[in-house]
Amino acid sequence: MRRSYKFQIRPTTRQAWSLAACIEDHRQLYNAALEERREAYRMRRVWISYGGQSAQLKEIRDTDSAGQGRWSFSSQQATLRRLDRSFAAFFRRVKAHQTPGYPRFKGRGWLDTVQWPKDRDGCRWDSQPNQPAARVYLQGIGHVKVNQHRPVQGVVKTISVKREGRRWYVILSCDGVPAVPLPPTGREIGIDMGVTHFLTTSAGEHVPNSRYLAGSAAKLARTQRALARCKRGSERRRAVMQRVAAIHRKVRNQRTDQAHKVALDLVRTADVVAREDLRIGNMTRSAAGTIEKPGRNVAAKSGLNKSILDAGWGVFFAILTDKAESAGRTVIAVDPRNTSRTCSHCGHCEAGNRDKEVFCCLSCGYLAHADTNAAANIAVRAGLALRVAQAA
Numbered sequence: 315m316r317r318s319y320k321f322q323i324r325p326t327t328r329q330a331w332s333l334a335a336c337i338e339d340h341r342q343l344y345n346a347a348l349e350e351r352r353e354a355y356r357m358r359r360v361w362i363s364y365g366g367q368s369a370q371l372k373e374i375r376d377t378d379s380a381g382q383g384r385w386s387f388s389s390q391q392a393t394l395r396r397l398d399r400s401f402a403a404f405f406r407r408v409k410a411h412q413t414p415g416y417p418r419f420k421g422r423g424w425l426d427t428v429q430w431p432k433d434r435d436g437c438r439w440d441s442q443p444n445q446p447a448a449r450v451y452l453q454g455i456g457h458v459k460v461n462q463h464r465p466v467q468g469v470v471k472t473i474s475v476k477r478e479g480r481r482w483y484v485i486l487s488c489d490g491v492p493a494v495p496l497p498p499t500g501r502e503i504g505i506d507m508g509v510t511h512f513l514t515t516s517a518g519e520h521v522p523n524s525r526y527l528a529g530s531a532a533k534l535a536r537t538q539r540a541l542a543r544c545k546r547g548s549e550r551r552r553a554v555m556q557r558v559a560a561i562h563r564k565v566r567n568q569r570t571d572q573a574h575k576v577a578l579d580l581v582r583t584a585d586v587v588a589r590e591d592l593r594i595g596n597m598t599r600s601a602a603g604t605i606e607k608p609g610r611n612v613a614a615k616s617g618l619n620k621s622i623l624d625a626g627w628g629v630f631f632a633i634l635t636d637k638a639e640s641a642g643r644t645v646i647a648v649d650p651r652n653t654s655r656t657c658s659h660c661g662h663c664e665a666g667n668r669d670k671e672v673f674c675c676l677s678c679g680y681l682a683h684a685d686t687n688a689a690a691n692i693a694v695r696a697g698l699a700l701r702v703a704q705a706a
Contacts, residue, residue: 386436504693588696
């Protein structure tokens with residue numbers, strides 16, 4: 315399996331300046347390559363690809379030896395590949411008749427990651443059991459101390475350095491990470507996602523929705539008002555921007571922490587976890603409409619969208635899938651249609667079966683919590699899908 319490890323690094327003052335300069339030079343390289351592609355397209359010249367721009371790196375490095383020439387050649391190639399992937403995604407969306415989203419220039423603070431695509435090619439991960447501290451070597455920066463809080467398994471393939479506020483992190487992508495299967499439990503469980511409760515299991519257990527963004531809304535609003543009063547380009551504005559980013563970063567970390575804990579508890583207690591195959595992007599689409607065809611209940615839909623995004627369902631699903639793969643468990647995504655209005659006992663489906671949080675079957679009289687009934691239906695559908703797959 316391929317897994318990533320993220321550790322905080324402790325650069326010295328000089329190394330921190332070098333890291334910031336490295337990211338700035340890669341940002342300028344990205345913008346220059348984007349400008350060349352845009353100009354070639356505007357002038358109807360020969361199409362410029364990654365191969366052509368990568369071939370120019372040697373001349374650029376020789377001309378600017380004190381700038382671009384001091385960094386790893388492979389990391390600069392990775393930055394150009396990043397731009398190439400952006401254009402590939404742009405043309406893919408154009409062909410699919412979606413909103414294209416043409417690649418944009420990266421302003422200061424909008425490119426905070428530099429990748430070295432191969433270990434020992436401009437970078438090196440140094441971590442030995444008998445060493446007092448792990449270190450990572452980066453060309454042009456030197457050996458940087460790493461706060462390694464857990465062992466790294468597998469073979470290190472790529473190394474990335476990321477800036478988050480005033481902190482620096484190294485991200486290791488490793489191949490061949492061994493799985494650690496858990497003993498079988500003989501249980502199958504279904505989960506129903508919600509905004510009142512983060513999720514409800516088919517066993518009737520409720521995980522509360524912590525609403526981390528709503529809890530930080532007042533502090534975030536005050537900080538954003540202070541940001542609006544700052545003069546653009548001033549030192550005070552940059553300081554307030556860091557405070558705003560710190561609030562969002564804390565909310566993100568809280569969501570991720572909850573997702574890890576809930577997902578770990580699920581894979582420990584069940585062999586098969588069934589979840590809804592939700593299209594979160596469609597569910598959180600704006601209801602504003604257009605001037606000619608305005609939407610209905612726009613304010614209510616906006617509040618629901620914010621609650622869904624605050625819950626972080628997408629992050630949870632990704633973490634649950636990764637943990638299940640490592641533990642040898644199975645995660646099945648099932649069609650969520652009519653799971654809330656179908657009786658899990660007799661199978662009768664009718665809109666009147668559900669009244670807010672109470673489910674009462676109009677056919678057999680079965681009474682239960684609406685989310686528990688929906689989770690039970692999800693578990694039943696997953697069991698059917700699993701048996702069909704095994705029979706095939």
